[in-house]
Amino acid sequence: MLAVFEKEFKGYFRSAVGSVFIGLFLLVSAGIFVFGYLLNGVVAYTAYLSYLNLVLMITVPILTMKTFSEERRTKTDQLLLTSPVKASEIVLGKYFAAVAVLFITLLLHSLDAIVISFFSINMYFLDVLVAYVGLFLVGCAYIAIGVFVSSTTDNQVISAIITFAVLLVIYIIQWLSTSVTSSVTTGIVTCAVIALGIVVLIYCTTRNKVASVCTAIVCALAIAITALINSDIYAGLLNSMLTWLSLIERFTEYLKGSVSISSLIYLLSLSFVFVYMTVYQVEKRRWVG
Amino acid sequence: MIEVRNLTKIYGHHHAVDNISFKVEDGEVLGFLGPNGAGKTTTMNILTGYISATSGQALIDGVDILDDPEGVKKKIGYLPEFPPVYSEMTVSEYLDTVCKLKKIKESERKKTMEAVMEVTRIADMRGRLIANLSKGYKQRVGLAQALVGDPKILILDEPTVGLDPKQIIEIRSLIKGLGKKHTIILSSHVLAEVSAVCERIIIINKGKLVADDTPDNLSRQLQGANRLQIRIAAPEKQAIKIIRDIPGIVNVQFQGSREAGTSDLVVETGADLDVRKTVFNGVARSGYPLLMMRPLDMSLEEIFLKVTHLDKEV
Structure with a gap:
């Protein structure tokens, strides 16, 4: 894994991608700071950091767009995949290289916090640190998504655009949670859609009609029985699910200076799921071609 | 392995x-x-x-x-x-x-x-x-x-x-x-x-x-037939006639004349039949000198074309 990590990490600075990412991130965030806070005389550092989530949404696709798509286009993936290296090592090497670039960027960015702390009386070291950790974890999840998208296409521009679109959807989920109705019907429909998704997934992976139909019947019965016994469960179900799913909601916790185990696990598992899916994607390509 | x-x-x-x-x-x-x-x-x-x-x-x-x-x-x-x-x-x-x-x-x-x-x-x-x-x-x-x-x-x-x-x-x-x-x-x-x-x-x-x-x-x-390239110091028509009269010859092709007054021919015989002696004797009897005789091997290019055209196991 170290070999891939080293190659990728150095590669970020051999090509312009790493420097462009760091430069763009620092430039845009500095712009937000100067025009949003400094010139208005507002010093709310953690509130400022919340905007950096948006900056990450724009810059992370640039960082991850090349990871797999460029190798596939130039066929250099043949070297990696025919070397005595596991697919998981390749994916993790690439993932951690991007994470390392993000880490350096945030380290450079934290110099701002140190400078500002000299002039501000109401800045608490621990709060700011927790906010940075939150930002870093969110960035890691974004990178995992970007790396996964990159492994599905051999066009890096498409890879960047799709990554950005996915990150945008994740951002919007939070708005949806406040705007969807909290009626019982919505809850039931939501459960039905999820059940349908599970059934389709089972059918696609096993191609077993009996198992799929059985699962469908069990799910339908479960939903119906719950609805008859206590329909209140379904009220506001979609809203709480969306809130739970919302990455921004989790990030906000960190900005407030608090770290809950559930949000830590949420962000880490989001990274894990997408890294795992990337490994699967790389392995799968060998079979499908 | x-x-x-x-x-x-x-x-x-x-x-x-x-x-x-x-x-x-x-x-x-x-x-x-x-x-x-x-x-x-x-x-x-x-x-x-x-x-x-x-x-x-x-x-x-x-x-x-x-x-x-x-x-x-x-x-x-x-x-x-x-x-x-x-x-x-x-x-x-x-x-x-x-x-x-x-x-x-x-x-x-x-x-x-x-x-x-x-x-x-x-x-x-x-x-x-x-x-x-x-x-x-x-x-x-x-x-x-x-x-x-x-x-x-x-x-x-x-x-x-x-x-x-x-x-x-x-x-x-x-x-x-x-x-x-x-x-x-x-x-x-x-x-x-x-x-x-x-x-x-x-x-x-x-x-x-x-x-x-x-x-x-x-x-x-892959060589179904033996082939010889020969050069006879005779005009085209005579040269072809001389060769045709030799028993065992399946096909004769005139390939042009590289030296003045000579003819180059490619002669094909049936499989596993060495006709070099009979060709020599036949030409000698006609009175025209035989200048060159050389067996033609199938080149790899020809093998390749033949095999990929036949499309069958050899």
């Missing part, structure tokens, strides 16, 4: 490789021949573990690549159709990366790099960015990459494409030299190359194996 058993790769409805089986012994240099799109690259990609077969097995020293991918991949050096080089690296940076990927010990890394650069003659280019190298040099860097770690088996997909004639001769002699220590599979559609370098040839067409033999045997087996 490489053993391929009933290898098949299907893309949708297209059989890229269709039930191919063959064996390559240690130290053998095998030529893989076939028109474009015959399935050469697909077979090589399966052997090296880049893609997987739909069915069938590829065994390296008796081990399936799916059972022990890392162990098997360590034994193989692969030069794909497009050398997998990173253009933003210099030659030495690239080979260093390859050494690390192939898990060469740090103490041996420098020695390995020097050795492969020496063999492929790219030591002068070590500080150059690969992006600025010519196609020929990129190909050599790709070959150097395949040689890293001194693998037992070398799989080379069209190794001389894009090289100039001098480099082609160099690479061929290099491969011949490597063949003494390594097992090599080499694909090509340049027939001269295969006959110059390989001890055994496998011809595949449309995913199917159509021939598997030494170059000499192939040419002998």
Whole structure:
């Protein structure tokens, strides 16, 4: 894994991608700071950091767009995949290289916090640190998504655009949670859609009609029985699910200076799921071609 | 040893490789021949573990690549159709990366790099960015990459494409030299190359194996008829008449007249019939001098065309 990590990490600075990412991130965030806070005389550092989530949404696709798509286009993936290296090592090497670039960027960015702390009386070291950790974890999840998208296409521009679109959807989920109705019907429909998704997934992976139909019947019965016994469960179900799913909601916790185990696990598992899916994607390509 | 058993790769409805089986012994240099799109690259990609077969097995020293991918991949050096080089690296940076990927010990890394650069003659280019190298040099860097770690088996997909004639001769002699220590599979559609370098040839067409033999045997087996090229100091009509009168001759073709007052003919006889004596005697009786007589062997090009046209097992 170290070999891939080293190659990728150095590669970020051999090509312009790493420097462009760091430069763009620092430039845009500095712009937000100067025009949003400094010139208005507002010093709310953690509130400022919340905007950096948006900056990450724009810059992370640039960082991850090349990871797999460029190798596939130039066929250099043949070297990696025919070397005595596991697919998981390749994916993790690439993932951690991007994470390392993000880490350096945030380290450079934290110099701002140190400078500002000299002039501000109401800045608490621990709060700011927790906010940075939150930002870093969110960035890691974004990178995992970007790396996964990159492994599905051999066009890096498409890879960047799709990554950005996915990150945008994740951002919007939070708005949806406040705007969807909290009626019982919505809850039931939501459960039905999820059940349908599970059934389709089972059918696609096993191609077993009996198992799929059985699962469908069990799910339908479960939903119906719950609805008859206590329909209140379904009220506001979609809203709480969306809130739970919302990455921004989790990030906000960190900005407030608090770290809950559930949000830590949420962000880490989001990274894990997408890294795992990337490994699967790389392995799968060998079979499908 | 490489053993391929009933290898098949299907893309949708297209059989890229269709039930191919063959064996390559240690130290053998095998030529893989076939028109474009015959399935050469697909077979090589399966052997090296880049893609997987739909069915069938590829065994390296008796081990399936799916059972022990890392162990098997360590034994193989692969030069794909497009050398997998990173253009933003210099030659030495690239080979260093390859050494690390192939898990060469740090103490041996420098020695390995020097050795492969020496063999492929790219030591002068070590500080150059690969992006600025010519196609020929990129190909050599790709070959150097395949040689890293001194693998037992070398799989080379069209190794001389894009090289100039001098480099082609160099690479061929290099491969011949490597063949003494390594097992090599080499694909090509340049027939001269295969006959110059390989001890055994496998011809595949449309995913199917159509021939598997030494170059000499192939040419002998495929020769349905014996052919002679002769030159007689006689005008065309007389020359043809003289030959037609000789028993056992199936076909006579006039090929022109290279020297004044002579005729060049190609004479075909039935299989396994040596007519050189009767031709000599017949011409001598006619009173016209026989200037030249030479048996025509089937060239590899002809074999190739014949085999890929017949599309049947030989």
